[in-house]
Amino acid sequence: MPRRIAVGIRGVGHRIIDSVWRLGYASRFFLLTLLKSGTSFRRFGLIIRELYFTAVLSLIIIVVSGLFVGMVLGLQGYETLQRFGAESAVGTMVALSLVRELGPVVAALLFASRAGSAITAEIGLMKATDQLAAMEMMAVDPISRVVAPRFWAGVISMPFLAALFSVVGVFGGYLIAVVVIGVDEGSFWSQMQNAVDFRYDIVNGVIKTCVFGVAVTAIAVFEGYDASPTAEGVSGATTRTVVTSALVILGLDFVLTSVMFRGMS
Amino acid sequence: MQRTTMDLWVGLFVMAGIGALLFLALKVGNMGTYSAADSYTLVGDFENIGGLKVRAPVKSAGVVVGRVTDIQLNTETFDAEVTMSIDTRYRFPKDTFASILTAGLLGEQYIGMAAGGDETSLKNGDKIMKTNSAIILENLIGQFLFNKASEGNESGSNKN
Numbered sequence: 001m002p003r004r005i006a007v008g009i010r011g012v013g014h015r016i017i018d019s020v021w022r023l024g025y026a027s028r029f030f031l032l033t034l035l036k037s038g039t040s041f042r043r044f045g046l047i048i049r050e051l052y053f054t055a056v057l058s059l060i061i062i063v064v065s066g067l068f069v070g071m072v073l074g075l076q077g078y079e080t081l082q083r084f085g086a087e088s089a090v091g092t093m094v095a096l097s098l099v100r101e102l103g104p105v106v107a108a109l110l111f112a113s114r115a116g117s118a119i120t121a122e123i124g125l126m127k128a129t130d131q132l133a134a135m136e137m138m139a140v141d142p143i144s145r146v147v148a149p150r151f152w153a154g155v156i157s158m159p160f161l162a163a164l165f166s167v168v169g170v171f172g173g174y175l176i177a178v179v180v181i182g183v184d185e186g187s188f189w190s191q192m193q194n195a196v197d198f199r200y201d202i203v204n205g206v207i208k209t210c211v212f213g214v215a216v217t218a219i220a221v222f223e224g225y226d227a228s229p230t231a232e233g234v235s236g237a238t239t240r241t242v243v244t245s246a247l248v249i250l251g252l253d254f255v256l257t258s259v260m261f262r263g264m265s
Numbered sequence: 266m267q268r269t270t271m272d273l274w275v276g277l278f279v280m281a282g283i284g285a286l287l288f289l290a291l292k293v294g295n296m297g298t299y300s301a302a303d304s305y306t307l308v309g310d311f312e313n314i315g316g317l318k319v320r321a322p323v324k325s326a327g328v329v330v331g332r333v334t335d336i337q338l339n340t341e342t343f344d345a346e347v348t349m350s351i352d353t354r355y356r357f358p359k360d361t362f363a364s365i366l367t368a369g370l371l372g373e374q375y376i377g378m379a380a381g382g383d384e385t386s387l388k389n390g391d392k393i394m395k396t397n398s399a400i401i402l403e404n405l406i407g408q409f410l411f412n413k414a415s416e417g418n419e420s421g422s423n424k425n
Contacts, residue, residue: 052271056278095293160282167285170293189292194329198294200320206286 026222029143033151033221036144046149047156054115054150055157059164061114062107066165069106070172073097077173078181087177088187092195094173095166099196099205100261103166105253108212111154111161112245116220119150120241123224124234132225147221154220158213159206166205204260211252216245303353304331305389309363309376310344315399317365317374323349325378330355333376349376358383364397374399 040046077093123146126132132142170192177183196202220241227237311317314336323331331351339346351357360381367374387393 048272048275051275051278056274059278059281099289099293157278157282160279160285163282163285163289166293167288192293194322196294197320198290202289202294 022226025226026218029222029225030218032143033147033218036141037148037152039141039144040148040152046145047153050149050153051157054111054119054153055161058111058114058157058161061110062161062165063168065106065110066103066168067172069102069165070094070098070169070174071176073102073169074173074176074181078177078183087181087183089191090177090183091170091173091188091192094177095170095192095196096201098166098169098173099201101253101257103162103169104205104208104212105249107162107165108158108209108216108249109246111158111213112216112220112249113242115154115157116216116241116245117238119154119217119220120224120227120238121234123147123150123221124227124229124237127225127227128229128231128234130229143225147225151217151221154217155210155213158216159209162205162209162212204256207260208253208256211256212249215248215252219245219248304350305353306334306348306350307357307387307391307393309347309349309393309396310339310342311347311363311365311396311398312344313398313401314345314347315365315367315374315401317347317376317399321373321375323351323376323378325355325357325380330378347376356386359385359387359391360395361387361393362395362397363393365399367400 073094074090077090078087081087081089081093123132126142126146132146135142135145174188178185178188223237223241223244227233317333317336319333319336321333322329323333331349333347333349335348337346337348338344357378358381360383362379362381364377364379365374366377381395
């Protein structure tokens with residue numbers, strides 16, 4: 001019995017040390033990616049190609065979800081605000097929730113599951129089929145040729161995707177509140193413009209999306225690069241990408257919100 | 266390097282993204298109507314600011330002319346020192362009255378500026394001399410009850 005407990009404790013310690021080890025490896029990998037990204041900027045075509053696969057192909061899911069999120073916000077906001085006779089503030093509510101929180105967070109979650117998982121699976125499969133090793137044989141650095149363009153494409157596309165999400169969401173809220181329910185159009189827009197501050201709300205939202213973009217794509221490329229080169233390993237890495245990204249996005253969002261929007265309390 | 270259809274799609278995506286950011290800035294946000302770039306600051310001492318917060322609007326005749334940028338407690342006079350940045354397009358006379366008002370019954374608090382008749386106008390960093398504190402509901406109710414009670418005592422003593 002004591003022997004079994006000892007084995008259990010040893011297992012826990014082993015897992016902790018292993019995860020610290022992996023974190024260190026991930027940080028080194030991240031720095032290496034940043035250092036070696038010069039080549040991908042000199043050959044911008046590589047980034048354009050990845051932008052097409054990560055950003056352009058994510059557009060449909062981002063736009064459709066943004067529309068529905070905005071419509072739900074419009075419905076729920078109206079339902080709650082009309083109790084206080086403040087239904088004209090529904091535009092403010094929709095815009096502020098989207099620009100500050102839902103736009104960056106939901107767009108990043110969707111981006112992680114749509115594009116992040118694809119990046120991990122692609123790099124993982126390249127590793128499993130020895131393509132990365134073949135590149136090294138040809139003296140082509142896989143980090144600067146494969147990893148860095150994908151990383152930068154993700155970082156560049158994330159703010160645009162989140163901005164599109166917010167805009168489509170505001171349009172969805174407009175559709176429900178003004179077109180369907182019949183809130184006054186003038187007060188919908190004017191109250192929104194009064195309440196949403198460019199520097200305070202929109203710039204902070206864009207900063208958030210940039211941070212999320214870096215976090216999600218860094219996790220995705222690392223999990224792909226670190227995947228064990230088997231079918232099982234690649235599937236496990238893809239799952240880990242989505243799970244870790246979601247947790248990191250939500251955790252970072254709390255930290256960023258508490259730093260950025262403290263003045264309102 | 267050849268141009269491909271992929272480039273076209275990426276170009277469209279970037280254009281849509283920049284368009285979305287512009288839409289957010291101009292239509293959703295208030296960058297088109299008010300920018301902090303060309304503004305001057307005024308300071309006002311208030312006895313009690315109630316629920317006034319940083320970023321609350323400063324209005325004159327209902328028009329937003331600026332925002333509250335900072336609120337500090339002056340430890341010598343124990344007054345609240347409110348700093349506000351005002352759009353340079355709007356100049357106010359020296360004897361302008363600044364009072365803390367509430368939008369609606371439960372609305373947010375803002376600073377209302379009522380212009381006086383002085384010839385010289387307030388400059389950057391000037392202090393507004395005439396201020397009016399926020400109305401605190403509890404104090405009002407307390408005063409009302411106090412008045413009622415003293416009225417009751419008076420009428421009681423008249424009977425005797």
